[in-house]
Amino acid sequence: MFTGIVAGIGTVKNVMRREGDFRLAIDTGAVVEAPSLGESVAVDGVCLTVVEANGGILSFDVSLETINRTDFKEMRQGREVNLERAMAVGDRLGGHIMQGHVDCVGVLKKMDRAGEGYEMEVELPREGMRYVVEKGSIAISGISLTVARAMERSITVALIPHTFLMTNLKTKTTGSKVNIEYDIIAKYVENLVKPYTGSSEGRITGEMLKRSGFIK
Numbered sequence: 001m002f003t004g005i006v007a008g009i010g011t012v013k014n015v016m017r018r019e020g021d022f023r024l025a026i027d028t029g030a031v032v033e034a035p036s037l038g039e040s041v042a043v044d045g046v047c048l049t050v051v052e053a054n055g056g057i058l059s060f061d062v063s064l065e066t067i068n069r070t071d072f073k074e075m076r077q078g079r080e081v082n083l084e085r086a087m088a089v090g091d092r093l094g095g096h097i098m099q100g101h102v103d104c105v106g107v108l109k110k111m112d113r114a115g116e117g118y119e120m121e122v123e124l125p126r127e128g129m130r131y132v133v134e135k136g137s138i139a140i141s142g143i144s145l146t147v148a149r150a151m152e153r154s155i156t157v158a159l160i161p162h163t164f165l166m167t168n169l170k171t172k173t174t175g176s177k178v179n180i181e182y183d184i185i186a187k188y189v190e191n192l193v194k195p196y197t198g199s200s201e202g203r204i205t206g207e208m209l210k211r212s213g214f215i216k
Contacts, residue, residue, distance in 0.1 A: 023061055026081060082141055109174065
């Protein structure tokens, strides 16, 4: 589990491509302190397992499923990535509960100055908008953020100067891809209500509420 409070930025040192997957080496500096082999680290919001540690250089095996589901298809040497070590029981939950299981890739539409900070608009797949609520939580590139506005196909989030400076969002430009993880609670609720909705998507409708006896 993670909280979306990024510890700092690492730099990709090597992408060793293999048949269908790759091994990723990241220079973490002092951001991630001496993790054990097998420990989980979130890299741009993706939960990866440490398979080799050489000082501050950590290596991870990246599966084909992860490559297909994330923006890791565009992984390259020199890329800056957000890093977060898995939370320990008893830690403060400064962001929101995250699994590091990316749902989809969003696209940065614009980044505008807003006072001392920024306002960022990200386009999301239409089918994922049902998990988004204004003032709810969403993870973008491993960062716990609050949805300021939800439109038909996009959201805006406000970035304070600290978040902008301490993460790799400052390297993003219009058209950049970002990893998206929706709120896990919303996904569990949807799955729980599916048997009562008659919908594969678990959507609550007036007809469903009448059929289930909640309204007349």
